Structure formats: C-alpha cells, structure tokens
Amino acid sequence: MTSTSPPPEQPFKVTSAADILSYILHTLGFQPEESLVLLTMCGKRVGATLRVDLPANNLDPDGYAAGVCSILASDTTADGSLLAVYTREPLTRTGAPPRRDLVRSLTRCLDGVGLQLRDGWLVTDTMWRDYFCADPSCCPPSGHSIESVLTSPLNAELTFRGSSFADSLGAAVESDLPAAWTDPADLAKLCRGEQAKLGHRWTTPNQAAATLRLWDCLLARTASTVPITEVGVAAHLLASLVSRPIRDAVLVLAALGWEAAANGLEGNTVRPTGTGPAHLPASARTLLGLDPDQQLPVEPMESAQAHARDFCDVLIGQYRGQLQWGQVDAAHTLFSRLSAVAVGEPRAALLTMLGWIEWARGRGSRAHVYLGEAMAEIPGYSLAELLEEVVARGMLAEWSRDRDLAWRNGAPHAA
Numbered sequence: 001m002t003s004t005s006p007p008p009e010q011p012f013k014v015t016s017a018a019d020i021l022s023y024i025l026h027t028l029g030f031q032p033e034e035s036l037v038l039l040t041m042c043g044k045r046v047g048a049t050l051r052v053d054l055p056a057n058n059l060d061p062d063g064y065a066a067g068v069c070s071i072l073a074s075d076t077t078a079d080g081s082l083l084a085v086y087t088r089e090p091l092t093r094t095g096a097p098p099r100r101d102l103v104r105s106l107t108r109c110l111d112g113v114g115l116q117l118r119d120g121w122l123v124t125d126t127m128w129r130d131y132f133c134a135d136p137s138c139c140p141p142s143g144h145s146i147e148s149v150l151t152s153p154l155n156a157e158l159t160f161r162g163s164s165f166a167d168s169l170g171a172a173v174e175s176d177l178p179a180a181w182t183d184p185a186d187l188a189k190l191c192r193g194e195q196a197k198l199g200h201r202w203t204t205p206n207q208a209a210a211t212l213r214l215w216d217c218l219l220a221r222t223a224s225t226v227p228i229t230e231v232g233v234a235a236h237l238l239a240s241l242v243s244r245p246i247r248d249a250v251l252v253l254a255a256l257g258w259e260a261a262a263n264g265l266e267g268n269t270v271r272p273t274g275t276g277p278a279h280l281p282a283s284a285r286t287l288l289g290l291d292p293d294q295q296l297p298v299e300p301m302e303s304a305q306a307h308a309r310d311f312c313d314v315l316i317g318q319y320r321g322q323l324q325w326g327q328v329d330a331a332h333t334l335f336s337r338l339s340a341v342a343v344g345e346p347r348a349a350l351l352t353m354l355g356w357i358e359w360a361r362g363r364g365s366r367a368h369v370y371l372g373e374a375m376a377e378i379p380g381y382s383l384a385e386l387l388e389e390v391v392a393r394g395m396l397a398e399w400s401r402d403r404d405l406a407w408r409n410g411a412p413h414a415a
Contacts, residue, residue, distance in 0.1 A: 017121055018148045021128060022155035024049065024084060025165040027180055028365075030146060030172035032086040033124075037254060040078035040115060042109070046199065047403070050073045052394070054087060054099065064387050065105035071394055073113045074114075074401035077191060083108050083120035085131060091141070097122045097131050109353055173369045177336055184341045185239070188232060191346060194239035197279055202243035203269050209262065210278035210296050211240045215250050216258055217288055221331050232283035234338060239347035244383075245269045247349050251356055254331035255323045264311025315356075317390075317397030323360065325407055332357050347377035362400040362406040364391045 001105060014020055024037050034054045042049035050071055055064045072081065083106065089098035097103075107117045120131035121144070129143030137394045149155065165173035201207050215237065240246045253261035277295050285292065313319040332354060339350040355370035368391050374384040399405040 012154055014154060016152065017119075017128070017130070018144070020046075020082065021084065021123060021149045021156035022152045022158070023123060025149070026155070026158045026163045028165065030166040030169045032084075033168060034088070036068070036106075037086065038072060038106075039082045040075045040081035041082060041118060042077050043079065043371060046082075047078050048072070049400050051399060054085070055102070059104040061105040062109075064102065067394055068106065069109040069113050071116070071396065072110070072115055074396065075403070077403065078115055079117040080118045083117055083131065084123055085120070086123045088124060097129075103131065104338040129338070142166075147341040163295045169365050169369065176225055176332075177392055178340050180338070180340050182341050184343050185342055187231055187235055187341050190235035191238045191342075194236050194279075194281070195242060198239070201276075202240060203265070204276070205266075206276065206278040206295065208246065208265060210251070210280050211236070211246060212253060212262055212265075213260070213282050213288060213296055214280065215240075215253055218334055219327055230283040230287070232281035233287060234341065236281050236284055236344050237349075238338060241346045241349035247353070247383075248311075250331075251345040251353055252311050252314055252330050253355075255360070256310060256319075257324055257327070260307050260310050260314075263307035267306075267308025268311055317360070317395070317399075320398050320405075322405055323399060323407075328357060328360065328407070345378055345381075348374045348381045348384065351377060352381060352384040352387065355384065357392075359387060360397055360400075362392070364398065367391050371400050 005101045012023075014023060019024045020039075023046065025031060026040070028037075028051055032051055035265065036052050036054055038050045050068070052068060055061075063228065074076070085099055085103070087096070087098055091097060103120065110117050122129050122131050123146070124143075126145035126146055128149065129141070130139045130144060165167065166175055198207065202211065214233070218233075218237070241250070245268070247264040252264055280288070280290070282292070285294070288296070290296065310319060310321075314323070331398035335350045335354050335357070339347055342350055351370050351374035355367040358364070358367035358370060367387065371384045371391065374381055375388070378384075400407075
C-alpha cells in the first residue's frame with residue numbers, strides 16, 4: 001500500500017486522462033502492477049494518492065472496498081475521487097473491464113463517505129481505456145496506446161523538472177540503495193570489535209550521549225552530502241544498532257530531533273549505573289571536533305517522561321505533530337549508504353529503519369519491500385515483523401492523515 005499527499009507547489013495543469021495517468025506514475029515513483037490506485041479530489045484539485053494490491057478474485061469485494069474507503073476518508077478536505085485499475089487480466093467476452101464487481105463495491109462505498117467516484121481507467125502493459133465508457137465512438141474497446149501516457153504534456157513537464165519513475169516497485173527500491181563503498185567483511189570485523197568493547201554499555205548516560213551525538217552529526221551533514229567514508233565511524237554506528245534502545249532513539253532523532261531522542265531514551269530505558277567515559281573511535285572524535293581524551297559533556301535530562309511519551313508515539317505512528325522531514329530524508333540517505341556495506345543484525349536494523357521511514361512517509365508498498373529484506377537477513381527480527389503487520393493492515397501514521405503534516409515527496413501538485 002502506498003498513500004501520498006502532494007506538496008504545496010505551483011500547480012501543474014491536468015488536461016486529459018493521459019495526464020492523470022502520468023501524474024500517478026510520478027507520484028508513486030514506479031509503474032504499478034496488479035494494483036488499484038485511487039486519488040482524492042477537492043473540487044478540481046487532486047489530493048492524496050492511494051495504491052493497494054488488487055485482491056484475489058475470490059475475496060469479498062465489499063470488505064475490501066470498506067478498508068480502502070476507510071483510508072481515503074481520512075482526507076477530510078476531499079469531495080470526490082478518481083480510480084485506475086492496473087492489471088494484465090484480459091477483457092471479458094462482452095468487452096466489460098476486469099474487476100467489475102470490485103469497482104461497483106468501491107463506487108457504492110465511496111459515495112457513502114462523500115467521495116463520489118468521478119472517473120476511472122483501466123491500464124495494462126500496452127494500453128489504457130476509460131473504465132466506465134462503453135461508447136466505441138469515443139472509447140474504443142482496444143483503448144489507447146500506453147505511449148500516449150509517456151508522451152503526455154504533464155509527463156514532459158515533470159520530466160523536464162527532474163521527476164522520474166521506475167519500471168516497477170522493486171526497481172524503485174533498488175535504485176535507492178547505493179553500491180558497496182567499502183569491503184563489508186572488513187567492516188563487519190571492525191563492527192564486532194566495537195560490540196566487544198561496549199557489550200551492554202550502549203545505554204549508559206555517557207555512551208548513549210556520545211553515540212547519539214555521532215548519529216546527529218552525520219544526519220545533519222547528510223542533508224546536503226553523504227559523508228560516510230570513514231570505516232571506523234561506520235563500524236561504531238553499525239555496532240550501536242545492535243542495541244535496540246539506541247536503534248529506536250536514532251529513528252526518533254531523525255523524526256523529532258536531539259531533545260526528543262535523548263530525553264525520550266532516558267524516560268524509556270532502565271540504564272545501568274555505570275558512569276565511565278564514553279568510547280568513540282578516533283575517526284569519530286575527529287568528526288565531532290574532540291581531542292583524543294576529551295569527553296562530551298552529559299547534558300541534564302529535562303522532562304524525560306514527557307519526551308518518553310513522544311518517543312513512543314512517533315515510533316508507533318501516534319504522534320500528532322510535525323516531523324522534521326528534511327532530517328528524515330537525510331536519515332534515509334544515511335541508512336541506505338550504511339545498509340550497502342552492513343551484514344547481519346545491523347543490516348536488518350537498517351532495512352527495518354528504512355521500512356519505518358517509508359511507512360512514515362505514507363509509502364507502504366516500499367516499506368513492505370524493505371521489511372521483507374530485513375526479515376530475510378535476520379528471520380524473526382521483531383521490529384520488522386511488527387511493522388510488516390502494521391503495513392499489511394493498511395494502518396497509517398497519524399501525521400499521514402493530515403495533509404499539513406504529511407511528507408511532501410516532490411511530486412506535482414495537480415490541478
């Protein structure tokens with residue numbers, strides 16, 4: 001499932017069905033396959049975009065439609081909807097488009113929630129046609145060539161502005177993952193060394209503060225560049241993800257910033273009483289501007305319990321405020337670069353964190369791919385299993401239901 005909201009940018013004119021189908025490709029970032037795509041409308045303006053897998057033919061269409069409508073109903077500004085069915089299923093002998101019962105159920109359900117279905121299209125690998133029109137003079141049964149979508153005025157405009165889309169969901173996710181930039185085996189050896197040095201001390205106050213400051217430093221820099229080239233720094237970051245409280249704190253750090261992550265970790269973690277100095281590799285000290293023996297000061301924790309609530313709420317998607325989307329995007333870049341050279345539990349953690357980011361963005365389809373990769377790396381990895389269940393049920397984070405809070409993906413704002 002993918003649900004996205006358009007950004008508040010200069011609107012692009014949509015003048016044809018081919019423009020709408022082009023808009024879907026650029027908004028999702030990939031060519032849908034065996035999918036149902038629904039767009040909400042506010043007057044003549046396109047709102048949120050929802051992509052879900054087509055159900056099995058023997059599935060109750062009314063139940064499926066009710067689940068889809070419950071998601072779209074969260075767009076309280078919308079007053080209509082559009083539909084596109086992407087499938088390789090052939091037309092029936094009578095020329096009726098496939099999934100007719102499903103579309104009828106959706107039409108009734110959308111009417112019931114005030115999102116009247118205004119138009120719809122059937123899209124295959126080679127052609128597209130109006131889903132509802134049966135007049136051969138304007139809607140030929142053979143449809144229109146798919147090339148007309150790729151040559152539409154809106155597709156040309158979006159491509160000129162730097163937008164693109166992949167041939168498939170898998171290709172879209174693969175394009176986000178960079179090539180290995182160092183030897184994973186050598187890095188894994190350094191990572192094990194960091195784990196051996198720290199054992200269970202990752203969440204002691206000094207160590208947690210130092211490690212989170214290192215993550216924070218990299219996230220801030222990744223907003224404009226990707227600075228991870230030093231294997232000592234990478235090894236420490238990867239090793240820290242074996243500590244699940246630190247892993248969770250890094251996600252909160254990306255979403256809400258330092259104060260929420262550090263204080264929330266304090267409020268949610270029973271820490272050991274150790275007060276020894278923090279360990280950081282020499283390259284990490286250099287990155288933080290520290291002398292060889294200098295320690296980072298441990299800042300007093302304030303309102304730990306209040307931050308503990310935000311810490312938990314953002315992880316489970318119940319936070320009702322604004323996320324720091326620029327830093328979340330930076331985290332996606334950093335996690336992707338590290339995942340290219342990670343192995344074992346650190347890689348499973350990174351893939352799960354990437355899945356969480358895609359879910360937070362409202363892109364459940366991509367989240368599903370990352371979470372599947374995480375569980376293939378470490379079968380039974382608990383956070384990946386939990387998030388996979390959330391994605392499978394179509395659950396959206398609270399901020400994704402509010403277009404003023406939702407992630408803006410750089411897709412066009414269509415009018």
